[in-house]
Amino acid sequence: MTPTQNISLKPFHSFGCEVNAAYxxxxxxxxxxxxxxxxxxxxxxxxxxxxSGSNMLxxxxxxxxxxxxxxxxxxxxxxxxxxxxxxVGAGENWHHxxxxxxxxGWGGIENLSLIPGTVGAAPIQNIGxxxxxxxxxxxxxxxxxxxxxxxxxxxxxxxxxxxxNSLFKKEKNRYIICKVDFCLQKQPKLRIDxxxxxxxxHQKEIQNPSLEDVSNAVILIRTQKLPDxxxxxxxxxxxxxxxxxxEQFEALKxxxxxxxxxxxxxxxxxxxxxxxxEHCGWKGVKKGNIGCYEKQAxxxxxxxxxxxQEILDFSKEIIQSVLEKFGVELEREVNxx
Ligand SMILES: Cc1cc2nc3c(=O)[nH]c(=O)nc-3n(C[C@H](O)[C@H](O)[C@H](O)COP(=O)(O)OP(=O)(O)OC[C@H]3O[C@@H](n4cnc5c(N)ncnc54)[C@H](O)[C@@H]3O)c2cc1C
Numbered sequence: 001m002t003p004t005q006n007i008s009l010k011p012f013h014s015f016g017c018e019v020n021a022a023y024x025x026x027x028x029x030x031x032x033x034x035x036x037x038x039x040x041x042x043x044x045x046x047x048x049x050x051x052s053g054s055n056m057l058x059x060x061x062x063x064x065x066x067x068x069x070x071x072x073x074x075x076x077x078x079x080x081x082x083x084x085x086x087x088v089g090a091g092e093n094w095h096h097x098x099x100x101x102x103x104x105g106w107g108g109i110e111n112l113s114l115i116p117g118t119v120g121a122a123p124i125q126n127i128g129x130x131x132x133x134x135x136x137x138x139x140x141x142x143x144x145x146x147x148x149x150x151x152x153x154x155x156x157x158x159x160x161x162x163x164x165n166s167l168f169k170k171e172k173n174r175y176i177i178c179k180v181d182f183c184l185q186k187q188p189k190l191r192i193d194x195x196x197x198x199x200x201x202h203q204k205e206i207q208n209p210s211l212e213d214v215s216n217a218v219i220l221i222r223t224q225k226l227p228d229x230x231x232x233x234x235x236x237x238x239x240x241x242x243x244x245x246x247e248q249f250e251a252l253k254x255x256x257x258x259x260x261x262x263x264x265x266x267x268x269x270x271x272x273x274x275x276x277x278e279h280c281g282w283k284g285v286k287k288g289n290i291g292c293y294e295k296q297a298x299x300x301x302x303x304x305x306x307x308x309q310e311i312l313d314f315s316k317e318i319i320q321s322v323l324e325k326f327g328v329e330l331e332r333e334v335n336x337x
Contacts, residue, residue, distance in 0.1 A: 001025060001035040003065055012068065013053025014116060014229035017308045021048075021062040026070045027091070030151070030178055033067065033144060040065050047146075048337065049176055051118035052093070055125065055235050057334050059308035069120050071178050074100060085139065086182045090120025094127075102215045107188020108137040110215040111197075114222045116229060116236070120177040125164045125333065130194040130218055135161035142179035143168075163270075164240050164333055190214055196221045225296055233302030234293065238315055239273045239330040252326060273322075273330055274298040280321040290314045312336065 003023040010018050023045065027033045040047050046064040050056070071089035074097065078085040084106050088097055094117045098109050111132035115122075122134045123141055138161075141154045152175070160167040168175050188211055192198055200217040201209050209217075227234050244252075249269040252259055256279070260272035277283065277297040284294035289306030292314075293299040300311055300318075319330045 001032070001039050003036075003039065007066075009053070009058060009062065009066070012050060012066075013056045013058060014233060014235055015053075015057055015302050015306075015308065015311065016229075016233035017058055017302065017306065017311070019058040019061060019308060021064070021066045023065040024068065025065060026068045028070045028072070030071075030144070033176060033178065036065060036067055037144070037146065047173075049173070051090075051121035052116060054116035054229065055121065055333070055335055056337060057235065057308050057311055058337050059312050060337070062337065067176070069118055069178075071120070077181070082186055084184050084186060086184065088119045088180050088182065090118060090177050090179060092119040093117075094119055094122055098215065101184055102211045105188075105211060106184035106186065107190070107211050108132075108182075108184045109134065110188075110211050111191055111194075111218055113215040113218040119180050123159060123161070123166055123177060123180060124168045126161045126166050128164070130197055130221075131191050133161070133163075135159070135166075137182045137184060138180060139183050140181040141175075141177055142181075143175040143177045145175055147174050163243075192217075227293055227295075227299060227301055232293075233306070234299050235334045237273075237298040237333050238300040239277070239298060239318075240333045241270050241273045242276075242328050242330060243268050243270050244328060245269075248327070252328075256326075271328060276322045276326055276328060276330070277318055280318070280325050282318055282321070287314060292318070308337075 003025040005023055007021050007024040009021050010016055025036050048062055048064045048066050050066050050068050070091040072091055073089040075087045077087050095114050097119055098113050102110050111130040115127050115129060123138060127134045138156050143152055145152045190209060192214060197217050200220055206213050246267050249261055260275040261269045264270050274297045282292040283297040285292050289302060289304045290310050291301050291303055293301050300315060322328060322330050
């Protein structure tokens with residue numbers, strides 16, 4: 001394995017910042033992963049796993065071997081009267097995989113249509129949208145455990161999935177995911193309770209929606225609300241929705257009657273980070289090359305030649321002002337390098 005040296009990562013991440021990697025290689029198989037890791041050992045270099053870079057913020061040059069995951073393949077491994085089992089390569093494009101399943105009539109991930117990225121990265125932050133999280137359909141994950149130098153097969157409980165979280169995020173850089181096994185439904189139970197989906201179906205006068213109708217509704221909502229990274233650099237939601245105690249929520253509610261939040265247990269609430277940011281006056285604010293997207297305050301955008309450091313600094317200002325106004329500390333969802 002001979003990596004490419006000193007390569008620009010601008011085309012390989014959705015913020016589109018100009019940054020170079022010292023070494024870069026593509027990973028098409030488990031064998032190519034093993035030889036790339038051998039190379040790192042021999043040359044005493046760290047590695048950085050990259051999918052399609054839609055949840056990465058590069059704030060400095062990458063002095064590591066970038067492993068660009070390209071392992072392909074969608075294989076049906078089993079089928080019952082009600083379910084189909086699929087094994088999918090980490091380098092498959094997530095939305096292509098969703099479209100493939102929707103076309104086949106296999107349900108469970110249609111609400112996750114059009115989320116950018118690869119299949120292998122989907123479990124990292126347990127991607128979610130419109131009331132569905134990917135953990136609901138994941139059965140097993142095949143990964144290389146770089147701590148113990150061995151291949152492991154982890155089941156969904158091992159993966160310790162949470163809200164935008166998992167074992168893979170908690171033990172950063174330990175596991176390199178090569179294959180994800182899914183179980184999808186042949187008689188799908190559609191999840192159309194989310195307000196915006198209902199509204200689109202209503203507008204289109206669709207009373208008995210198909211998987212394709214739901215997927216198309218999600219695609220429509222997303223294209224209207226979120227910036228296209230091919231046109232404006234961004235990584236989707238920059239921050240997580242914060243969890244606060246019931247007491248803290250009740251205190252905030254007295255001063256902010258319309259605060260957007262929902263209970264997640266008897267003692268905790270999840271707040272809409274976008275609402276907090278918007279009510280600090282950030283929505284649509286532009287500073288140089290960087291801005292807070294005018295249609296969705298959760299999204300930080302790079303209008304042109306912004307650097308990762310400028311984006312990070314901008315996010316710090318947002319965190320500080322939300323903390324000052326509401327006493328709530330926002331956590332970044334994006335992976336910072
Ligand atoms: C416009 C836009 C909208 C978005 N909307 C959503 C949304 O609705 N819901 C949501 O959850 N996310 C959303 N995201 C975030 C992003 O799409 C997801 O986090 C996606 O899973 C990232 O995939 P990726 O292949 O681009 O990963 P990358 O950005 O390349 O990597 C993300 C992290 O995962 C690690 N990683 C990647 N692949 C592997 C692997 N095979 N093994 C081990 N580690 C790996 C990387 O090291 C990094 O830490 C959005 C992003 C954009 C740009």
